[in-house]
Amino acid sequence: MKYVTIIDIAKELGISKSTVSRALAGDSHNVNAETMRRIVEVADRMGYQRNELAVNLRRQHTQTIGILIPEVVTTFFMNFIEHAQRLLRKDGYRVIVAISNEDPEQERENLRMMEQCRVDGILMSVCHHEANIDCYQRMIRKGIPITFFDRAVEGVEASRVVVDDYIMSFLLVEALIRKGRRRIVHLAGPKHVRNAVARLQAYRDALRKFGMEVDERYIVAGGLNAEEGAAAMRRFVEGGLPFDALFGFTEMATLGAKSLLQQLGYRIPDEVALCCMSGTTLCTLVHPELTAVEQPVYAMAETACRLLIHQIEHPDAPKEEVVLRGDLRFRAST
Amino acid sequence: MKYVTIIDIAKELGISKSTVSRALAGDSHNVNAETMRRIVEVADRMGYQRNELAVNLRRQHTQTIGILIPEVVTTFFMNFIEHAQRLLRKDGYRVIVAISNEDPEQERENLRMMEQCRVDGILMSVCHHEANIDCYQRMIRKGIPITFFDRAVEGVEASRVVVDDYIMSFLLVEALIRKGRRRIVHLAGPKHVRNAVARLQAYRDALRKFGMEVDERYIVAGGLNAEEGAAAMRRFVEGGLPFDALFGFTEMATLGAKSLLQQLGYRIPDEVALCCMSGTTLCTLVHPELTAVEQPVYAMAETACRLLIHQIEHPDAPKEEVVLRGDLRFRAST
DNA sequence: GTGAAAGCGCTAACAG
DNA sequence: CTGTTAGCGCTTTCAC
Numbered sequence A, B: 001m002k003y004v005t006i007i008d009i010a011k012e013l014g015i016s017k018s019t020v021s022r023a024l025a026g027d028s029h030n031v032n033a034e035t036m037r038r039i040v041e042v043a044d045r046m047g048y049q050r051n052e053l054a055v056n057l058r059r060q061h062t063q064t065i066g067i068l069i070p071e072v073v074t075t076f077f078m079n080f081i082e083h084a085q086r087l088l089r090k091d092g093y094r095v096i097v098a099i100s101n102e103d104p105e106q107e108r109e110n111l112r113m114m115e116q117c118r119v120d121g122i123l124m125s126v127c128h129h130e131a132n133i134d135c136y137q138r139m140i141r142k143g144i145p146i147t148f149f150d151r152a153v154e155g156v157e158a159s160r161v162v163v164d165d166y167i168m169s170f171l172l173v174e175a176l177i178r179k180g181r182r183r184i185v186h187l188a189g190p191k192h193v194r195n196a197v198a199r200l201q202a203y204r205d206a207l208r209k210f211g212m213e214v215d216e217r218y219i220v221a222g223g224l225n226a227e228e229g230a231a232a233m234r235r236f237v238e239g240g241l242p243f244d245a246l247f248g249f250t251e252m253a254t255l256g257a258k259s260l261l262q263q264l265g266y267r268i269p270d271e272v273a274l275c276c277m278s279g280t281t282l283c284t285l286v287h288p289e290l291t292a293v294e295q296p297v298y299a300m301a302e303t304a305c306r307l308l309i310h311q312i313e314h315p316d317a318p319k320e321e322v323v324l325r326g327d328l329r330f331r332a333s334t
Numbered sequence C: 001g002t003g004a005a006a007g008c009g010c011t012a013a014c015a016g
Numbered sequence D: 001c002t003g004t005t006a007g008c009g010c011t012t013t014c015a016c
Helices: A007-013 A018-025 A035-047 A051-061 A076-089 A103-118 A133-141 A165-178 A194-209 A226-239 A251-261 A296-315 B006-013 B017-022 B031-045 B052-059 B073-090 B104-116 B133-141 B167-177 B194-209 B227-241 B249-265 B299-315
Strands: A064-069 A094-101 A121-124 A146-151 A159-163 A184-188 A219-221 A245-248 A273-278 A281-284 A290-294 A319-324 A327-331 B064-069 B096-100 B121-124 B146-149 B157-161 B182-190 B217-220 B245-247 B273-278 B280-283 B291-293 B320-322 B327-332
Touching: A007 A018, A007 A035, A018 A035, A051 A133, A051 B052, A051 B227, A064 A076, A064 A103, A076 A094, A076 A290, A076 A296, A076 B073, A076 B096, A094 A103, A094 B073, A094 B096, A103 A133, A121 A296, A133 A146, A146 A296, A159 A165, A159 B133, A165 A184, A165 A194, A165 A245, A184 A194, A184 A226, A194 B121, A219 A226, A226 A251, A245 A251, A251 A273, A273 B104, A296 A319, A319 B217, B006 B031, B017 B031, B064 B073, B064 B104, B073 B096, B073 B299, B096 B104, B121 B299, B133 B146, B146 B299, B157 B299, B167 B182, B167 B194, B167 B245, B167 B273, B182 B194, B182 B249, B217 B227, B227 B249, B245 B249, B249 B273, B299 B320
Parallel strands: A064 A094, A064 A121, A121 A146, A146 A159, A159 A319, A184 A219, A184 A245, A245 A273, B064 B096, B064 B121, B121 B146, B146 B157, B157 B320, B182 B217, B182 B245, B245 B273
Antiparallel strands: A273 A281, A281 A290, A290 A327, B273 B280, B280 B291, B291 B327
16 A cells, blocks of 8 residues: 655645655745646545654654553543643644653663654653663763653753652651651651652651651652552551551552552541652542642643753753642542 | 765775675575674664665665544543554554544544645544544555444445444443433533444433433533533533433543532532443442443454555455443452 | 755665 | 675656
8 A cells, every 4th residue: 555655646636756855844835826726626535644754754853752660550640641741732843752660671772762763752650660760861962852750860961850758748647647646657668769769758757846856667668569558558567557647658558558458448538548659649548538649740741841841942051940839739539 | 963874884895885785684585694694784884874764765664553532631541552552663664653632633634634744544433423524534445444443433445443332332221220210311412423322322222221211302412522511511500300320422521511510519439320431431429439341442453454554465365343342340449 | 036956864676 | 704786665856
């Protein structure tokens, strides 16, 4: 099955392909109005579709942005993609998405793919805080700008937009305490994810602010997914320590813990209150009707796209870091 | 910033670019082992990355599959993408994703983009049952095979994998009735989505099976998103008819209705039981602990990929339709 | 306003 | 086993 090319159109009209190219590119300044009309008419009669491959090869850039994310079980990244895609499209960019499944090896592989496809820039949220730093640096040195969002790394020449994990977490733990919870378990994330470190710190500081002792036995490694979260919770429960609340690192681990607790007969949220963050969203299950304090993903997507496009258009401009805060809104539970 | 090309490598070693090309393509049969070694060594010393654009332009196919989906608020499509991506990668295909946001206009646009990018095939779930049929047909005639999944259309020369909406819905409504619910509201989907039609039919038939009259006032147009669902529910409630259950078409509309009912003070699921389907997943909120009967998305992704690749490799093979059923498993609520 | 020609990076005959 | 050559479809000087 052959595609129609500008040569086919040129032949059909007995003119040169250069003219056709100009006409189809909308260069009305350099092609006769009448010729233009005829070309356009024939083009869509024949069902012509420009071959982007050829255009890109020639132009040396693809007008394509790669989005790399670590997972897709949580709604945060999907919402990000949706917004980013819409925004980028308006600026004439296509988007390609790759998921690394929290696996640095696959992330490396995805990055290589992005390079082979000659994307103009990359929007990414890392799966490991250090594993692939050399990779990121290589990309950037090659002239492919990266803008990190949500899960960012340090020590790389790239722009980044993050949420203030520390502040947000602090708010959550504070909310639990104000509700009268005193024995709060923290399902901590792995140390190689920098957000996890900040959240743990916030947990400690919030307790101290209320003059409470930080009991290390209440800090358990909660992993990243539902299974790990459930397993961690099981271990904790078996320890026999009393508890009335839980602050988890990932949404998935928290949900895993929740399922387990329900199986064991705990009543949620009356007996055990839960809360966690998911991307830009702060979820607290303390109150069943009002469960989330939300920083719209939109803001993050918008900022990330803006920063990236700026880097693409001005390769030498200094990198920026923006920390989202404020603008919190309440959202009803679904 | 210039990329390294095979010419650079050839010059570096004082040989021809053909040999380099062959070596890098792994054609050990036609290049001396020693030459091979040197080429590979230089290639990665210089940080060479094959330019897929050039390869594809030359080869006349891209090894890329386009995935077109209508929305991304529900987890179903995201899970589908994740699985499909993983499976296709194994077969050497890249994936590009586009979201049409339930808008036929944007779907058309996305389809055009896929064509311009010269994807080898398309995996899609439509947003409208008829609006773009001509488009799908044009693509297929041009030699770009389409495999529809979940939301498929009829009357197009394409393979499809769907879930048996009728049977699944029938099961759901039956479950409600067996739980003692008699006044079941149906939040129907738009008639232009074929799944909606099947589900409505199942609703009617299930009631009849139990000798119940179908009261048309209990069938309300529920729309596709949370707002529309809530609005529809509000209208129904204002009508003042008694009801003790709700069977919704989309997950989002059902969630919208749920929020509204909660706001109005209804207790869920005791006072009003809810259920709906989401992609391959049957969700019933009748029972709080056990809320879903699930047909793994995986099965759908796997089948869709297989059908599509088969179409790509054998353009003239007859189209197939696969209806997933059986293999249902219970899933704990999260 | 239009055409001829060069070339983006790569592969695939075809010779040697 | 290796080199030469001819494009894939398009844009972009440079002439006319």
